[in-house]
Amino acid sequence: MLRPGAGTPEKERGMKSIYLAGGCFWGVQKFFDQFDGVISTETGYANGPDKAPGYLEVCGGSGHAEAVRVDYDENKIPLSQLLSYFFLVIDPLAVNRQGNDVGVQYRTGIYYTDKDQLPAIEAVCQEETARVGRPLVVEVMPLKNFFTAEEYHQKYLDKNPTGYCHIPYQYFSIAEKDLGKLRENEDLRRRIGSLAYDVTQNAATEIPFTGQYDYFFEKGLYVDVVSGEPLFSSEDKFDSGCGWPAFAKPLTNTAVKESIDISHGMVRTEVRSAEANSHLGHAFNDGPAELGGVRYCINSAALRFIPYADLEKEGYGEYKAYFTDDKKAK
Numbered sequence: 001m002l003r004p005g006a007g008t009p010e011k012e013r014g015m016k017s018i019y020l021a022g023g024c025f026w027g028v029q030k031f032f033d034q035f036d037g038v039i040s041t042e043t044g045y046a047n048g049p050d051k052a053p054g055y056l057e058v059c060g061g062s063g064h065a066e067a068v069r070v071d072y073d074e075n076k077i078p079l080s081q082l083l084s085y086f087f088l089v090i091d092p093l094a095v096n097r098q099g100n101d102v103g104v105q106y107r108t109g110i111y112y113t114d115k116d117q118l119p120a121i122e123a124v125c126q127e128e129t130a131r132v133g134r135p136l137v138v139e140v141m142p143l144k145n146f147f148t149a150e151e152y153h154q155k156y157l158d159k160n161p162t163g164y165c166h167i168p169y170q171y172f173s174i175a176e177k178d179l180g181k182l183r184e185n186e187d188l189r190r191r192i193g194s195l196a197y198d199v200t201q202n203a204a205t206e207i208p209f210t211g212q213y214d215y216f217f218e219k220g221l222y223v224d225v226v227s228g229e230p231l232f233s234s235e236d237k238f239d240s241g242c243g244w245p246a247f248a249k250p251l252t253n254t255a256v257k258e259s260i261d262i263s264h265g266m267v268r269t270e271v272r273s274a275e276a277n278s279h280l281g282h283a284f285n286d287g288p289a290e291l292g293g294v295r296y297c298i299n300s301a302a303l304r305f306i307p308y309a310d311l312e313k314e315g316y317g318e319y320k321a322y323f324t325d326d327k328k329a330k
Contacts, residue, residue, distance in 0.1 A: 016071070017070065017071045021139070023108070025066040026165055028066075030167075032082070035085065038072050046145065047064065048144075066106065067146065083125075092138050111141060111146075112142060131187060196301040199279060200224075208244060211300025214300060218234060218308075220306050221308070224276050225278070226273070227275055231251055231255050233319075246295050247296040248288070257271075279302065281299050
């Protein structure tokens with residue numbers, strides 16, 4: 001067990017330590033091991049009762065948080081930068097949960113042993129609060145205790161490369177990437193949700209028959225969930241039975257752009273939004289002949305629906321002209 005203030009080797013070597021709880025500690029350790037300036041990491045159980053627990057006790061609600069001790073050279077990587085990376089891989093608004101993991105051991109926390117670290121911690125937390133627009137639920141407090149986890153938990157994902165992790169694997173190789181762009185991407189993920197992010201940014205496909213707009217035929221406008229640009233009208237929506245929303249055509253000839261997609265051993269026509277370049281789905285030449293013969297097969301997660309009655313309020317009043325009643329009126 002480590003108690004705050006025990007020993008002085010860290011200060012003698014110019015090294016500092018911070019203890020970070022960010023959900024399952026396997027991924028958190030793997031994530032921080034990639035950065036230049038991180039000297040060493042260790043998984044353990046922090047800020048619970050003052051008695052060493054085993055993993056099963058922690059999972060049973062002992063009150064300890066799964067945490068990682070990060071030893072770093074502040075001359076190479078300042079604490080503010082470490083914490084900026086930390087906020088990339090946690091949901092700072094989730095209580096006792098990260099990813100699919102639920103329980104008090106998965107709470108988020110920043111535990112410090114040196115009061116000199118507090119100004120940097122508070123500054124980064126203030127930035128993140130402004131970014132998400134709500135108070136964070138990340139614990140910020142002195143380290144009470146830290147018990148080293150069992151050996152099989154140390155460097156777990158190095159020993160088990162295909163092991164479970166709530167952190168996307170692409171985040172284990174971001175050390176050379178632009179932090180500003182990564183923050184921008186994570187802000188987008190938080191704003192639209194993980195599924196919508198994976199669909200629009202990574203060309204993922206939602207499970208058929210699960211999307212909210214699959215069998216949905218209210219009158220209104222469908223816009224890009226990322227940018228809000230108008231894409232499709234309910235006037236052109238039909239039930240194809242394929243498990244995804246289907247449209248006979250986009251709202252205008254310039255609303256979407258199409259390209260050849262040869263992924264997954266198939267040749268298909270990919271459909272993306274013209275402005276935001278969001279992946280939407282694919283177009284096929286098997287639609288109803290009376291509607292033009294094309295089926296735009298679109299992921300619900302890539303869309304946001306605006307009811308016809310709300311078009312004016314939402315700032316889309318000009319698009320009323322695309323609907324039948326208004327066409328007749330003109």
